[in-house]
Amino acid sequence: MSRFKRFIPLVLVAWALGAQNASMMINPDVRRVGTKLACLCGSCKNTVGDCQMIGCGYSSPARTEIVNLVSLGASDENVIAKFVQREGIKALAVPPSSGFNLSIWIMPIVMLMLGLYAIFVYIQRYRRPAPAPVTVAHRFHEIAAKDLDGLE
Amino acid sequence: MENLGALALVLAFCFAIYAFLGSVVGAWKDKPFLILSGQRAVYAVWGLVTLASALLLNALLTSDFRFAYVAAHSNREMSNNFKFAAWWGGQEGSLLFWSWILATYSAVVVFNSKNKLRNIMPYVVATMAVTQIFFLILNAFVVSPFQMLAVGKGITSVPDGQGLNPLLQYWAMQIHPPMLYLGYVGFVVPFAFALGSLIVKQPGDAWIHTTRRWTLVTWMFQTCGIVLGAGWAYAVLGWGGYWGWDPVENASLLPWITGTAFLHSVMMQEKKGMMKVWNIVLISATFLLCILGTSLTRTGLVSSVHAFAQSPIGPYFAAFLALGVGFTTWIILARLDYLKSESQLESVMSRESSFLFNNLFLLASCFAILWGTLFPVISEYATGEKVSVDAPFFNRVNIPIGLVLLLLTGVGPLIAWRRSSLDQLRRNFLWPTVAMVVTIGALAVSGIHHIYALMSFGLCVFVTWTIVSEFFKGTASIRAKDGLGWPQAFMELTHRNTRRYGGYIVHMGIVAMFIGFTGAAFNQDTTVEVAIGEKFKIGHYEILVKELKDGDLPNYIWQHAKLAVWKNGEFLGEMEPERRLYKASRQPASEVKIRRRLNEDLYINFASTSEDSKKAVIQAYIFPLVTWIWAGFWVVLIGTWVCLVPSKVKREFPKTEVVGIATKDNVPV
Incomplete structure (x- = not known):
């Protein structure tokens, strides 16, 4: 010491x-x-x-x-x-859950809900319509048909 | 000599302005020489800021107390390591450190990318230069690290400095701030490329390809900084907490969260050409949150134990943030036409959807943390009354969000890109779900009834199952095809797609960290006053106070307790926690002793002596599973390194091209 x-x-x-x-x-x-x-x-x-x-x-x-x-x-x-x-x-x-201070709990939920809504809108907007698109196969058939026409 | 540092900063400020103007005017008027000179000015800024930093370091290392900064943040008895760390230990020095890292990053970007993306580069340089100008204004004119202690007309010195804050005199504190700054500052680069790409209306994803590794490395630094800070708090503050939801801690977490969201959503743009606006928003938010985080530490906007002394820099940060938010919002809105998605979402049951939800919950967590951090200020402004927002709020909001994110970590690999059929989903989800339910049931039967803990452990098993099966299926396939052994096939699998499998390793690390976080539900603690020769108990441990000793070192005086520890009657050894009193700053600090094991840590803090000095006040804690956090961090680090290794198989991501819609009239038969 x-x-x-x-x-x-x-x-x-x-x-x-x-x-x-x-x-x-x-x-x-x-x-x-x-x-x-x-x-x-x-x-x-x-x-x-x-x-x-x-x-x-x-x-x-x-x-x-x-x-x-x-x-x-x-x-x-x-x-x-x-x-x-x-x-x-x-x-x-x-903070107590009353008056303005209630927003501390509400705002995160509101933002989450807005986000979910934004995803819903995004999906609605960008989701492809139900019928399956015909891509390569369809184009191939078109080209093949054109080629065959040319041969004739 | 003493004015050279200040002069270097003023010159650097001038060169930064030149770098900005040269680049913008050069690009606008199509003058390549101006663009080139702007890029060279970036090197000049680096040289000058490096010179200023070297001069400050020299002053710190030689204890030149004529400098106010040196006198305030170091003293003669500090080791050279801590004198070096004092560079970022105070307000002025840390801002100079910010500038130096930014100058270094800018020079590296210019050196590496000067011949790439020639149309974007002038604006990349301009964006980095604007940020540099802002920090150099602070360094050179507002809070200069080169202020001298002046008395009358002369410059005087003090016999010794006040020393670095004792709590910062710990090894992790020499690494934690640089890592955080490397993260904070590093996000300037992808943001600058994103902004450059918007300004020139660059089509495609060139800015993403150019900055992908950079973003990942920056994210890794940020992760290291956050975890090192948590490790420091755990080992130094004496109460075993690794995360206290302090505003400054939160500030470091916010850009990490948006950065993590960006790293996920950017894959959607690369693979599908989707979410272009969102990615720009995310990287901009990450950069702006970095600036906000830097300002929170320094402006006194919110009270924090980590904050530097208050200074008049708040309005500068507010102005810079307002400018950044305003310009970024304007340019994004003005370029919306160039940011349209190239393809469409084919199904809600797709990997793409899981990324959307991953981003949503990451952002929800980010918002909740930001809201909780700033709420005391907002509430006081709105109601005139001060409120406290402490750990209970953050835990209550973030634990459920964290669990959903953990679930999504497991769900992602189980859902295919484009679309998954219900049959596929049922097949993929069956066993992970069974494993999760069995785990929860077994834990509940064994006596664990903490609902979040049960969910967390169950989800950890769910995610682990999905990731291990991904590795197992891939490895088995390569093994069968190429005839390799298990380890070689595993390495081959990982090497073929390092981003995917590195990402899975990162997710495994996150799972391990969640296991560690969950352990907090079972913490035990006790605080006791015990005399020499007396024993006390905590959990399975019995602890005897054998001796109290004290001593004197040049930097501090110390007092430590020698404790003998038994667990279930078996002698484990001795632990010697210590408390110190640093002479220069007259601040006490504790050196806790921790017995680290995978299942639990025994954590002992010698808090003080009793009022009559005859008894030791010992705080003892049992922290179950906390080591999993640090182990998980290493796994995250390894996973990130794997992601950075170029894949063996170069992958192109052909984007789905819609050439028509099939109807009953045009379907070929």
Whole structure:
């Protein structure tokens, strides 16, 4: 440990940031509720329930809060509402399915449907009519007939 | 000396303008000497950007901290490898790196193609030159890598630099960004040829034949870049995730998806003369998404852990993108008459149809990712309220699409070109479907009830069956005909049509990667505080903390835990995960230890010590099947290399010529 002493100020800052306690432990309550809440640390796109980043400044206290609220008897909805009340709807891992934010789910489906329709139109437009085309054989017969006419 | 780099960039900018003007005016006024001088200006741009890059590298390697960029992104104790990697480790240097790759590609294209497609080449050069002009504007005038640290009237230096971000001081990070850039920049070339072909109203598929290998190599680089990035995230970030749906990760995936769609749909144009407009749209979208991806990392439009420091380059990228979208849309609409299909779809039950659906679902995935990535910005603009769009959205939308794409990967080889009869379909689909159903049933009986996992494993078996049967039938046929052994017949088969069989190998790699992705459904993790001499359990593993040690190196101080690991009572060995504190940047980083096996990885991260420093906080994970992702990547790479080998049998694709419609009156009897 002696070499650490030379860097005590640095070590204190960085190690303290990294120091963890039981608050970072993920129990079933944290996993269940936390996966519906976004980690707002700004460094990842994980949820509070599965963020494993070292010393995460958002998820660790958020988990502690979830554990505390659940132990006080709060329902999952109440816990989530508490976060939304404090942080706004950005606290949710996925925007609520209402109003303009509903379009996040609708637009991919709409685009897929438009694509299917475009394929349908393409097939209708470019599909060859049902009767089989007579290509080489027909032309061969024509040429042969012409040649035979010439011979006569 | 310190101004030479900046001067080289300004001169390169002037030559790039000349390359553009010389080529366009030369082609317009039919002045070959102007066209030729425009092409030579491309070489001059390469020389000057190379000189600027060499000067920056020299400054990095010699720790010349008078340069602001060097002081911000390197320090004396960094190894030369990482000093070199600092070239692309920051905003200014990475833009110079972009320019240098583009200059190199442009020079190679001019050298290789100057005597081919003479009518298109001036516009190819002009398109590449316009892109180069844009990046040189940024390099020379907006975010120059040659800014000096000036105090008063003099230039001063600092004793040591801040160093490269510790998370980037990992071997894969020396390769991942160059690979991604080689991919991003490489798509400029097929786009330039496509645009050139549109401008001169070039009939036929010459631009596709000329750029097919180029596109494939570029796609391969992009694939390497993405997978190396995933490998880096897995091994460095300390949480075992290889894909986090971060905006910058998504940005690299978008052009890869459209590029993949292009590589498939281009076969329709080559074989049937169909989907010409679509192919132009796809390659244009790929290029523009490359530019969008580059801008997302740099403009701060969306927040990302990967983003460079924000700088005033956002409006420049927006203007360039708007120009690109506007011009490309206009030229495609103006040339629609030259892009008509030469033949028709003969049946919905055909390989052609499967390509249409493959493209549809690839594009649907691309749109969903782009939409999810930009939605926080769009929503804030529309409603005034910030929202988060995290991994649950991307997974929920992309997993079903991915499964459909996996299904289509297996369906493609089972359907013939032009048309398949119902009898053929029944015969071809029977055994792969039986194998899929049996697999799903067996897995369900064995206790796996995760619906997506069951579907994914079942489809993996379905696709594997179809591909292996393709190889088996072809190999057996050659073996019977030519009397070769199995390995020789297999090689002969592959060599006869490298594109087809190389493609199948790529698909096998994708199947292996899907197996790896599916394993994520069964991940396990635990985080524990354990004192020396204590044990903890995860899955079948039992782990003992034997010792905690620390040490000091010039670049960082470290602390590691020595752990003994048992599985089902059998001693497996010791693992020593480490955590580091980089002195220059004062940033911590972790060196995880991973026991990699085909069935599962045991992943240990020494996260920290407890508040009283007497216990280690260990994060332990079991990641089933994750090694299949990396193995699949190698298979994809091998398949791509096979595709690049010229086929032994040169194939012509005669397009079906419709000379008449049979009616009861004209059918010859």
